[in-house]
Amino acid sequence: MSEIIWTDVGRDTARLLSRYIQIDTTNPPGNERKSADFLEGFLSSRSVQSTIYTPAPGRANLLAKLEGDGSERPIMLLHHMDVVPANTERWAEEPFSGTLAYGHVMGRGAIDDKGLGVMQLMAFGLLKDSGVTLKRDVLMLAVSDEELGGKCGAQWMVKNHWPDIQCEFVWDEGGTGTLGIMGDRPVFAVSVAEKRGMIVQLMAKGAGGHGSFSANSPLNRMVSALNRLKSSQWPVQFGEVTKSFLRNVSETQSFPSSWLVRNASMPLFRSFMVKKLASIPVINAMLRDTVTVTSVQSGAGMNVAPDSASARLDVRLLPTTEKSEFLRKLKSVLGDDSILIESAEPPPKIGSSAMDSEFYETLARVIYRRVPQSIVTPIQTPAGTDSRFFRQKGAQAYGLLPAVLTQADLDTMHGVDERISIANLELGTRIIYETLLELCA
Template sequence: MDPAELCARLIRFDTSNRGGGDAEGEREAAEFVAGLLTDVGYAPVVLESAPRRSNVVVRVPGEDRDAPGLLVHGHLDVVPADPVLWSVDPFAGEIRDGFVWGRGAVDMKDMCAMVVSVLAGWAREGRRPRRDVVVAFVADEEDNGEFGAGWLVKNHAQLFEGCAAGISESGGVSHEVEGVRLYPVGTAERGTAHMRVTASGRAGHGSRRNEENAVRRLVAAVHRVAEYEWPVQLTPTVREFLVRTSSALGVRCDLGDVPGTVERLGAAGALVASTVRNSVTPTVLSAGYKVNVIPSTAVAELDARALPGSGDDLLATVDRLLGPGVSREQLVYNPAVESPVDSPWFESMAAALRAEDPEAVVVPYCLGGGTDAKAFARLGIHGYGFSPLRVPEAGYDYRAMAHGVDERVPVAGLEFGVRVLDRFLLGC
C-alpha cells in the first residue's frame, strides 16, 4: 500500500479532538484502518471506550515466540484546524508539490500510514517479524488519553502481554546541522503536571483599599512562579545527547556549563534547550465578574513539565513560590519516563536508519512534551520516540508542522520511513 495515499486517506477523516470528551471521527478512522488490516489477512480488534471513541489493536506473531514483544502505537485523533488560516482544506488530504497536506500529516497519521503499509507488505510477501509485534491505533492522545491508551492499559492490558518496548511519535526525523544529518530518537519524556491555583481574599468595592485582594495575590504568585529560574538538571538522555551531538559537530562539550554547550551547538541545541530544566508556564487566568468589584477568588492554570526524577521537587517548589493564601489543585499528573540509551532497541533503530542513510548520526533526546508512552510505561513497557522520516534540508520546517498551519509531510520521507520501519520491525 502506498504510504502517501494512505496518509492522505487518513487525513480525510476529520478526527478533531477539542478536549474534554469532545471529539469526532475516531470511529470511522479506526474502522478504516481495521478494514485495511482485515483485508490483507490480519485479525484486528476494535475497542470502544465510549460511544465513537474507537481503538484498534492487532498482534502479529513473530517467529521467536520466546523473544520479548514490541509495541507500535499511534494516535488517530488530531488537534482542530482553522481552515481560514490554511492555504488548503486541512481535511482534504491533498498530495501536491511532493507533500501530503493536511491536519495530522506529521502528528501522526504519517506514522499510522507507514505502519499499515509495512504490515500490508508483510502479508503480501508472506514475511513475519522475528518477535511478536503488537500495533495499537488509539484515540484521544491529543487530550489526556482517557479514551485511548490510558483506557486500554487499564481495561485491556492483556493485549500487550509480553511487550518489553514500544515505539511511537516524536523521533527518528532527520535534522540537518552544519552538514551533519542528525536523527534524534526519543528515549525520555518530561512529565506533565497541569495544575489550577486559586488565590483567596476578601471581596469588596473596587474603589477601596483592600490588602486581601485575591487578584493581587494571584498575580504576585503567578509572577513568582513564571520568573523562577529552574536549575539545570542533567538526565542520562540529555547528557548523552550533548556528548554525542557535540562530537558529531566538532563542538566542545562542557557538562559543567550546560547552557554554554547548548549555545555552541547552535541549531542542534534547540532540540535540547527545553529539556535541561524543569518548567512551569502560566496559561490561563480567570478572576472577577465586574470592573468595580474585587472578587473573593482568582484562578490560574499552570502547565508544568518535570524532568525524570524531579517531579516531587517541582511540586514542592511551586508550593513554596505560590506562598500563603494560594492553594494548588492537581488537574493532570503523568510522571516523566526514561528508557535506556545503551540498549539493543536503540541500537536496532540506529542500524535501521543507517542502512537507509549511511550518513545518519543517531542520538538520543528527551521530549519536552509527552506522548502515550507514559500510559504504556505503567505496564513496564520502555518507550522510544521513533517515527522515522528523512525531510528536506531547506525550505521545510518540520518542527513547525505539528499543530501548525499548512501541516504537511514529504512523500519521499514517508517512503524512507516505510523502509526504515520495515527493517527495524522485522529484525529487531
C-alpha cells in the same frame, strides 16, 4: 520474494495518508470508530485479521497481529488515530481534504500522528507480503484519545487488554528526524523517556473594592506572584538521557563548541553552557522542570477590583522530580502565602527505556544505512505520549517519526497547514520495514 519498488511504496503511502486524513477524528469528540474501520479495511485487503475494541460509543482501538514462532517476545507498532482541532480559516487548504500537492500530503494529522500510522501500516503490510518467518509477533495498535490523555485509548487498552499485547518493544511517536535545527547534519532523536505533565491551580481570594484605591486586591497579588514565577529559574539536572543527547549532538558542532557541548555538565563550564543550551526551548525542557501559565481568570466591573483571581499552570516535571519537592519550590517562588496551590497527581516516576537495547541498536543501524551522515540520539520528550502506559508495564518504548523534518515542517504540527513530504513517507516506511525485518526475521 519480489523486489520492493520504494518510490511506488512512497506514492501508495501518500494516497493512503490522504484518505486517512479525510476521516475527521478531531478530539474532542474523536469519533475514531470510522478510522478504525478504515484501517481494518486496509488490513483485510492484505489478509490480516484485526480486532476492534470499543471503549465507549463512537470510540475504538484496533489491534492487528502478524504471528511469529514465539521464540522472542512481541514488538508493537503504535499510533493514535485522533487529532487536535484545526482552525479552518487560517489554513491554505481545507484541513481534512488530504490534498496531495507539491510533493506533500497536507492536512491535520499529516505529522501527528496519521503520518506515522500509515508508515507503520504499509511496513506491516509489506512484512506480511514478504512471507518471511517471524521469530516474534509483530503487533499494530491504533488507539483513540491520545491528545486528551488516553483514557479511551492506550490507558484503556493497557488496563483492560494487556494479555493481548504483552510486548517487549513499542514503536511510538515522541521524537523525529530533523535537518537544520542542530548543525547541518540530519539528527534522528529517538524518545526513550518523557516529562510528566501536571496541572496546578492557583487561587487568590480576599477583599476587592473600588478600582481607585485597591492596590492589594487578589488580582494584583496574583499578577505579582506570576511575575515572580516568570522570572524564576528552575534547577538544572543533567540526567543520563540528556548527557547522552549532548554527547551525540556535539558531533554536529565544530571545535571548540563540540567539546563544550559534550562537557556541558562539568562544573567549570556548567553555568555558561546551561545559559547557552537553555536558549533553545526544547533543550531547556530537557534540562529542568518547566512551568507555563495557560490561563488567568478574574474580573468584575470596569472600576471594581475583583475579590478573587485564579491561574492555571501547565507543569512538566523531569522523570526524577518529586511532586512535593516541586510544590515547595513553587510556593517559595510565588512568594505569597495567601495564594492557594492545588495540583493534580502527575504520572508516576518511570525509568527511561534502554539506550542499548536490541531495538535501539537495530533502529540506529538502519537509519545510518538509509541516511548516511545522520546522527541518532536518545532524547527525553518534553510532552507526554502514550508510551508511558507501556513503560509502566515494563515494555521498552521508543518514540520516532522516521522522517527528516525542517523547523518549518515542525511548526505545522498542532499548527496551521500541517504537511509531510512523499519522500519522507517513503523513507519512514522503509526504515520501519527494514528495522522490523532485522528484529523479527
